[in-house]
Amino acid sequence: MPFINFATKEINCKIVYYGPGLSGKTTNIKWIYDHIRPENKGEMITLATETERTLFFDFVPIEVSNVKGFKVRFHLYTTPGQIIYRASRKLILKGVDGIVFVADSQEDRHDANLDTLDDMIENLKDYDINIEEIPLVFQYNKRDLPNVLPVEVLRRDLNRWNRPDFEAVAHKGIGVLETFKEISRQVLKKLKS
Amino acid sequence: MLNLKPEEDKALREILNNLAQESRSKMVLLIDKSGQLISRSESPAFSSDDVTFASLTAGNVAASEALSKLLGDKDLNHMFTETEEEGIYMILIDGKFILVSIFDKRVSNLGIVRVKIKKFYSKLVDTLRSIEERIKKESAVSADINPEDIDLDTLFE
Numbered sequence: 581m582p583f584i585n586f587a588t589k590e591i592n593c594k595i596v597y598y599g600p601g602l603s604g605k606t607t608n609i610k611w612i613y614d615h616i617r618p619e620n621k622g623e624m625i626t627l628a629t630e631t632e633r634t635l636f637f638d639f640v641p642i643e644v645s646n647v648k649g650f651k652v653r654f655h656l657y658t659t660p661g662q663i664i665y666r667a668s669r670k671l672i673l674k675g676v677d678g679i680v681f682v683a684d685s686q687e688d689r690h691d692a693n694l695d696t697l698d699d700m701i702e703n704l705k706d707y708d709i710n711i712e713e714i715p716l717v718f719q720y721n722k723r724d725l726p727n728v729l730p731v732e733v734l735r736r737d738l739n740r741w742n743r744p745d746f747e748a749v750a751h752k753g754i755g756v757l758e759t760f761k762e763i764s765r766q767v768l769k770k771l772k773s
Numbered sequence: 774m775l776n777l778k779p780e781e782d783k784a785l786r787e788i789l790n791n792l793a794q795e796s797r798s799k800m801v802l803l804i805d806k807s808g809q810l811i812s813r814s815e816s817p818a819f820s821s822d823d824v825t826f827a828s829l830t831a832g833n834v835a836a837s838e839a840l841s842k843l844l845g846d847k848d849l850n851h852m853f854t855e856t857e858e859e860g861i862y863m864i865l866i867d868g869k870f871i872l873v874s875i876f877d878k879r880v881s882n883l884g885i886v887r888v889k890i891k892k893f894y895s896k897l898v899d900t901l902r903s904i905e906e907r908i909k910k911e912s913a914v915s916a917d918i919n920p921e922d923i924d925l926d927t928l929f930e
Binding site (some may be wrong): 583617623636642667671674757760771 | 776778779822824836929
């Protein structure tokens with residue numbers, strides 16, 4: 581749920597990067613964090629294990645000033661992808677305004693993509709969020725690897741709602757910005773409706 | 774959609790400022806359970822990033838609440854975290870918001886903070902409920918923002 585303060589002229593929106601373990605959710609927001617101007621970002625928080633697997637969530641606040649006198653703040657969160665962290669994933673979805681589903685394009689990770697999408701749909705239901713209505717973008721990551729599925733297959737199996745989707749190589753920044761721009765656009769558009 | 778009008782923002786700030794002053798807290802924050810910072814006391818002594826603080830607090834409370842449910846308890850009401858020099862006291866308001874007091878342990882203590890929160894609690898609940906009532910009555914809020922007005926490219930180096 582976006583939060584608007586008409587006194588301080590601030591709009592706050594929550595965007596969650598969801599997807600199976602090791603699909604590149606943290607890589608996406610880390611790339612954004614590393615390339616954004618210092619004056620437009622807050623502190624990046626990573627709650628990870630010693631082996632850099634996300635334990636609870638990563639968080640990056642991004643500020644856009646002077647949009648018709650308003651300051652728009654996007655709060656980017658990632659979920660922990662590993663199956664065992666189902667309970668934590670659900671907590672992070674609370675109050676979500678937009679979702680980026682980061683899929684792993686590799687053939688042997690496709691079952692994980694499907695399981696995680698089912699898990700996301702279930703969690704959204706529990707919060708009474710209709711997947712048909714919430715801003716949603718799909719990203720097919722790791723397109724530089726040799727054993728990837730064709731985009732058409734990923735699209736058919738995952739993007740059942742015909743939402744905007746992007747191919748990406750997140751560690752090189754390919755497709756990262758496009759994905760972020762699209763989800764931001766959808767979230768702001770929803771704000772007006 | 775949660776939103777605050779200037780007079781509501783002022784009313785909340787006033788409560789939080791008075792609470793911070795009377796409880797001798799460094800800072801008092803009001804956060805919603807999804808991690809959005811709703812309001813805060815005016816606290817020049819607090820230098821940390823309040824937006825980040827809010828998101829971590831919500832995560833912390835959400836995890837503790839889930840733990841408490843796993844143990845069979847109905848709800849989590851409040852929690853306390855201590856660092857070497859500071860105390861962080863968090864209490865749930867109406868099951869939807871989190872009120873946080875950060876205090877220097879040499880200046881205040883948990884007892885004073887809890888007593889003072891008790892004093893301001895019903896005023897804070899009433900204010901929040903009246904804001905929610907007003908939002909319910911309104912059909913839609915327009916922040917008059919066009920996605921096209923935001924040039925996200927300028928954000929990046």
